[in-house]
Each structure stands twice: as structure tokens, then as C-alpha cells.
Amino acid sequence: MALSPQSNEAFLREVDEELRKDQALHIWQNYGRWIIAAIVAGLIAFGGWLYWQSHSQERRGEEGEKFKAAIRSLSQNKAQEAEAPLKELAASSSSGFSAAARFAQADVLLTKNDLKGGAAILAAIAADTKVPQEFRDLALIRQTAAEYDSLKPEQVVSRLGALAIKDSPWFGSAGEMVAVAYLRQGKRNEAGKLYGEIAKGEGVPRAIRQRAVQMAGVLGVDAVPDEGEDKKAK
Structure with missing residues (x-):
């Protein structure tokens, strides 16, 4: 007698379940000890990682205290x-x-x-x-x-040229040294232009900006910021 669709689906599920059980038993019989070994190894590795994390944090804490003590000694x-x-x-x-x-x-x-x-x-x-x-x-x-004082101007430009640009966080410090190097090379136009950019650099420290304004003026470059820029710098 033919099975109904519902009975057929139930029969297939039972067969599928028995097949999975047989496969699982086969895997366990053949690879069980390796699975256990892998689980144990994984637990050991995880435990080691937890210990390393704890030990690293403890070590960093100790190093932090040592560094604070050293800085305190220097300040005194x-x-x-x-x-x-x-x-x-x-x-x-x-x-x-x-x-x-x-x-x-x-x-x-x-x-x-x-x-x-x-x-x-x-x-x-x-x-x-x-x-x-x-x-x-x-x-x-x-x-x-x-x-x-011991470097040639071209060495300064070569070292710091990539940092003496507007987008660099070190534009003021690097730019000022490069500008002086340009002057030592006799490149007044390049120095004046760079001083002018430094004078108007929004992220440049105020003291460096003020020196740049003065140097740019000496070199014939108008680098005095307008009132709005000056307030922003403050």
C-alpha cells in the first residue's frame, strides 16, 4: 500500500535521522580520541591565552608605575x-x-x-x-x-620635506626647519612661500606662526592673518 505524503515525509525523516546517527557513530569510533585530544588542546590554548592576557595586563601595570616613578624623579x-x-x-x-x-x-x-x-x-x-x-x-x-648645526641644508630638506606640508601634524616644526634650510641654500622665494603657509596654518602653534609672519615679511611675503584667522588661532 502506498504511503500518504505525510507518512512518506515522516519515513524519510526517520531514515535521515538514522543515517546521521550511523555517520556520527562511525566518526566517533574512528576519530573519537583525536576529537577529544583537539578539545583538550583547545582548552589548554584558551587557558594559556587567558593567563597571557592577565600576565600582560599585570606587567603593563607594573611598567606604568615604573615609568611614572621615573618621570617623577626627573621632575625633581x-x-x-x-x-x-x-x-x-x-x-x-x-x-x-x-x-x-x-x-x-x-x-x-x-x-x-x-x-x-x-x-x-x-x-x-x-x-x-x-x-x-x-x-x-x-x-x-x-x-x-x-x-x-652639523647638517647640510639639503639633508634637512631631504629628511623633513615630507613633514613640511600643510596636512602634516608636524607642519610647524618641520616647516620652520626646512624654511631655514632654504635660506641657507639661498632659496629666498621657497623660504618666503613656506613661511607664509606656516603663518596661516590653522594647526600650527601660535609661537611658530608669529615667527613665520615676521620671517615672511622680511622676505617680502604678506603673511599677516586676517582678524578671523587670528581669532581662530587663539
């Missing part, structure tokens, strides 16, 4: 007390703390007028691909400032 003119923790942090696997510590080390040397030593540390930061680009650019600018 106790550079010797800050020397050891800064050296340790400079070798940290955390690129953030490592860069911050090295910046502080460079500041200490520059304060002592050790321009060569400070510049060497800043150069290492600028070349470190693990450090965010913004901080690498800052290190390059500060390195160039420390070495400025």
Missing part, C-alpha cells in the same frame, strides 16, 4: 634615580613604554647638552617600525633639531 631633578628604570623600560616588549622611556632618556642627554647621544636615541626611535608613525616622525624632527 633626580636623573640618577630615573636612569635604571628608564633603561629597563627602554628594553620592554611593549613598544609604547619602550618609546616613551627612550624619549625620556634622550631628553636627559639633551638637557646635559649631549646632542650626539640624544640624537642617537631619537634616531633609533625614528627607525623603529614597531613604534607608531606619529612618534617616529616626532623622533625624526627632534633628532634633526639636535643635529641641525
